[in-house]
Amino acid sequence: MTDKDWPHLKAMFDEVAELPPAEREARIVAAGLGPEVLAELRSLLQHHDEATGGFLAEAASMEDEDAWLGRQLGAWRLVRLVGAGGMGRVYEAERADGSYEGRAAVKLLPGGRGAEWLARFEQERRVLARLQHPHIAQLMDAGMTPDGQPYFVMEFVDGQPLDAAARDLPVDARIGLMLQLCDAVAFAHRQLLVHRDLKPGNVLVTDLRPSRAGTHAVPQGDVAALGSGPAGAYVGRVKLLDFGIAKALDPGTASLDATQVHTPNYASPEQVRGEPVGTATDVYSLGVLLYLLLTGVRPTGRDATTPQEAARSVLEDEPTRPSRLSPDDVGDPQWQNRARTLQGDLDNIVLKALEKNAERRYASVDALAADLRAWLNGYPVNARAPTWGYRTAKLLQRNRLASGLAALSVAALLAGLGSTTWQAREARRAQALAEQRLAEFRHVTHDLVFGFGDSVEYLPGGQKIKLDLLRDTLAALERLLPTLGGDTALVADMAQVRVRMAEALMPGYPGSLDRPEEAIAHAKEAMSLVTQAWPTQKVDPVFATYASRAYNVMASAEQESGRLEEAATLTRQGLKLAEEAAALAAPGVDRLRLLGAIVASQFNLGLLLDDNGQGLGRPAEAMAAYRAAAVAVDEQLGMTDAIAAINATVRPEHTRFEAETGLTQAVIAGSMASSLARRGDYDGSAGVRRENIAHLRRVQPMHPEQQQFWSALASSLFVQAALQLQMNQPADALASMRESMDWNRRMQEKAPDNARLRSEREYRALTMGTALLETGAKAEARPWLVQARGYWAAEAAKAGNARNKRSLALTELRLARVDGDVAAQGAAAGRLQALSDAEPVDADNALAAAEAAYALADKPAACAAWVRAAKARPLPPQALNWRAELGC
Structure with missing residues (x-):
């Protein structure tokens, strides 16, 4: 008999154990069991019959003959046989040391059944240990008798x-x-x-x-x-x-x-x-x-x-x-x-x-x-x-809430609630009705306000509709709160509304109405409400997610104001809340939601800490945060696989989530790759970038017509091409750029009037032209470089920062190389040298000046520029090759 036979045996035993002998035998014969299973079933039934009772039937007549009565298993003394059957015996038990005064049920399983029986026992122990719920019989203890019989100590249920x-x-x-x-x-x-x-x-x-x-x-x-x-x-x-x-x-x-x-x-x-x-x-x-x-x-x-x-x-x-x-x-x-x-x-x-x-x-x-x-x-x-x-x-x-719901008016609903709450002070029944109406009000808040608000968010004017709904809901909640004695569940709802309002108003958030002062006020109030509700409401994963978001949206405001340390501190606080709630959440949807909050907080923290020109310049700490975010994403994917395995109705949603999570993985991997490259770990950066693109290639076919995946692939391939040029791999860079531009072309065909897509194509034209130039395709490179020159000239005119000036000068340098115009190369080299002199610690400016000097075979200038660049970060392979050629 194998382990796979056990479920069938148990089901058959349950079916026939209490039947009269003739009917029992007829069913056993009709079942067509194999000889080993049949023998085991008859053995169990014999044990059952000898026990003279069902599994949980009264068995007082057997107590005098039961050798287990009065014995102690671990800390538990067996005081009464409650029931017996082929699956084992159940005893009422008490703690021998008196530390627990309630009753317990000890389930003593038959012993001597080998490794598979013990494996089932261990599995049941693990399963029961996870099920801590007021309506599930609780596991209190488990162990083995001296002669090898497994037993469970369960909550005694007399019902x-x-x-x-x-x-x-x-x-x-x-x-x-x-x-x-x-x-x-x-x-x-x-x-x-x-x-x-x-x-x-x-x-x-x-x-x-x-x-x-x-x-x-x-x-x-x-x-x-x-x-x-x-x-x-x-x-x-x-x-x-x-x-x-x-x-x-x-x-x-x-x-x-x-x-x-x-x-x-x-x-x-x-x-x-x-x-x-x-x-x-x-x-x-x-x-x-x-x-x-x-x-x-x-x-x-x-x-x-x-x-x-x-x-x-x-x-x-x-x-x-x-x-x-x-x-x-x-x-x-x-x-x-x-x-x-x-x-x-x-x-x-x-x-x-x-x-x-x-x-x-x-x-x-x-x-x-x-x-x-x-x-x-x-x-x-x-x-x-x-x-x-x-x-x-x-x-x-x-007649409950009829007028309020008929008009779908939060204000009218509140009026009924306030009236009922006042009556609740006069009679207990009115209090009960108030509580029921509160539950109904919360239902309307979540389903109508939150659900409908989210659904219209991206429609024309939808963000304003959402904001108006939130504002009315907040006013209703604020008037209701004093009548219910500061109910923390209501406080948690208010915090969620405040967070949603802050995100709708904070610059940089999707669809934001760009009213930062109002956003900051809502975010601060949300954090205060979170502090009030957290001790009792942190077990609610929805609230805990919004609690974390409250700190993240405030961190965004601090970052916009240049207070990066304050922003990082707030982000860590939001992360701590998400992690604390996740530790309390069960595996499944609740933990999945909180993992999303952890991913967002860790990734935002990485950006704040990185040396990306907008962070604190602590790349090692940033990399740790990125890696933690990636680990949380992996856990999300594993958990959604398990959820989809047991619930067929969520499988389409699982496919969507898997694809969107692939985008998240790609964004995280992209930031990690860029950070590694800035630190001079070009090989490490290339490896992460390949993973980034592999993620996108895996999920894009799941949604072949959704352009967010096309856009992500186009962007990642473009960044990979720039890295491949630095690594002296121009042919690979050209292949990456051709694919990137192909995705861009396909998007433009779908949306020919989309200015952003045209701008992206022009922005990436410099890298495309450079890849063609470095592979010897000068004629094909020229129109791309001309397009890039127009783009960067316009950008430099709008904002004369070092990046725009450097990109324009590099474009003119490479276009002059295509045309063989030495004078133009010299002019571009002069501008790049001036940029490097103005910011001597900037590696990008120094590398650009070195490239221009190398193109003109100006060894002293090139060698000096590479020395300057190397002080900021390790030189890329392309620069090392050029330096070797010049003998620096």
């Missing part, structure tokens, strides 16, 4: 299976239980874990009771309120068990066979077909549980007597709309009353989760939960086509 617990609850309380379960499963998905075996026996409900407060709005620890009714409400706590068979998707984790572990009546179609599973698998199983919760029966296979019949039903039978079941179907004479509640939205939610095609299900467990919460609050749900009539009907049915 009812989900379906039994919900039997007498109203519909809204049943939905409340499902929402707790959804939260637990969604959390596991964010850990890159898929449960794969969601069923009532793996979901226990504890502390279920009517709420004394008579309201659903006040949670009590992790004993959460259920439902939406203010009277007769319930509280209870869901606990999800049995993550030992979860599919672990971390790179390098050896998980069990992902296609076989399931219970047929609760399995998804792809599980039954033996296909790979993902988050959509758990969404389907949650749909089965939701159907069971609401109706008391399963959606398929209700008459199945064998696993094969259940599997066939999952694949072929369409579920009946829950509200259309008859009292006979559900065995409940009062069914019609509940059926009317299910009709419409709940029907649609259940059936969407149960789509046989995974792509038509909810894209995530969070999306399913969002629809259930919308139903509880009387809002439209996504499971139904959002027609105008439907949305209007929902709005008229709901």
Whole structure:
């Protein structure tokens, strides 16, 4: 028997262990198991029968004969046998040293099963250790007995299976239980874990009771309120068990066979077909549980007597709309009353989760939960086509926030909130309603203001529309905050709005309205709000990302003012926040978002520290920051691969993200290459530049018509050509420039009136002409150099800085070389020498003066210029060759 047989064996054992002997034997025979698997199954069943009870059944009659009772495993003393079965025994335990007064459950696994059994134990231990969530049974300890039996110490869960617990609850309380379960499963998905075996026996409900407060709005620890009714409400706590068979998707984790572990009546179609599973698998199983919760029966296979019949039903039978079941179907004479509640939205939610095609299900467990919460609050749900009539009907049915939402007015919404908050001081029920309205207001803020604002940002006038929305939202939040006692979640929202406003106004940001004074005021206020909210809200990855951005946007303002040290300090502060939040975030979407903030902060810090003419001139520190940014990008890519592996619906988005991340990698690599070249590490720079271009070549075909990738390739190839000329590789430089200009040409064909593209072509003409000149193609070089002369003459006239003057003089020098005009060469050499004399520590000016002297065979002048350049940085190979020729 191999490791791959174990999932099938466990599923078969779960299916037949509690059946009468005759039916059990019939199912075993029908399963057609191999001899080794069959022998192991019969051994486990024999052990199960001897234990006289189910895995978690009461077993008091066995206590007198149990040799483990009273023994100590690690720090835990076994005090009572709770249950036993072929998969092991479960004991109630207590801490022997008295340091923990609560109960624990020790799961003692059968020993003596070899390396594969121990490997499964170690995998289950790792999986459980990651799942720290109020609705998941917690791992407290693990170890091995002296004779080699593995054991887990788990949180003791004394509850009812989900379906039994919900039997007498109203519909809204049943939905409340499902929402707790959804939260637990969604959390596991964010850990890159898929449960794969969601069923009532793996979901226990504890502390279920009517709420004394008579309201659903006040949670009590992790004993959460259920439902939406203010009277007769319930509280209870869901606990999800049995993550030992979860599919672990971390790179390098050896998980069990992902296609076989399931219970047929609760399995998804792809599980039954033996296909790979993902988050959509758990969404389907949650749909089965939701159907069971609401109706008391399963959606398929209700008459199945064998696993094969259940599997066939999952694949072929369409579920009946829950509200259309008859009292006979559900065995409940009062069914019609509940059926009317299910009709419409709940029907649609259940059936969407149960789509046989995974792509038509909810894209995530969070999306399913969002629809259930919308139903509880009387809002439209996504499971139904959002027609105008439907949305209007929902709005008229709901008296909460009707006037505010009808007008889509933040100000009107705030008026209702303020009124309700005042009433909350008079009565607890009003306070509950205020809190619910606050949640709805935050929903509008995030979905309407943030989502719509981002979508119109790049449309004509869109940035102003976005800014107006943000300004109205900020005013509403500021008026609301005092009525809710400084709620830190609201403070965090205010910080996000301030950051967005600062970015919309700060010069240098995409689409900026260029109002720096206002931008700085918003950025400063954002940082103050971040400080207030951070201790309690840093676990929110969205807020933490904006917190980091607040410091980065303020750093941008300091940089623009020339205060580079202050800018670097602010950037480090933003980086520290992102790193602190990332350390708290689970692998998955939350950490992915924060990695983006880390990448941005590290890259910005590198630019501030670099010796690029606009930084602090600390290239070694800059390189460390660039490398840290590159490492974070690599982690982003690895994490998106894992997310896409378990959620097919995000794969198109994953492709887009992979391409955009490729651009980020290219930008980082380009900055690293330039920094290395300025430090004289030309070989290192060339290697990084090749990686830069390789990244772009890999991602560009993913979006063949998006010009941002064309532009990035054109720019990177141009910079590579300039480096290749310095390295005395003119043929390679010419190849790079031809490709760069070809990308530019293709972009100009798409946008013939684009002035930026024409300017880029003229800017790069000097390097193109130089590459042609150095390869001997003087005739072809001339028109390029003429074009370059016109461009640099215009630039020098606009801004007479050293760079523009040097580029114009170099262009005239090389054009004179093409024409054989010695006088013109001499005139250009004179101007370049004057530039170098004016800034003797500038390596670029010295190298340009040396090139002009070399062209005129002026050895003393050339040698002196190279000496001057070498004091600033190591000479490039081309200059070394020329110096050797002259014998300097």
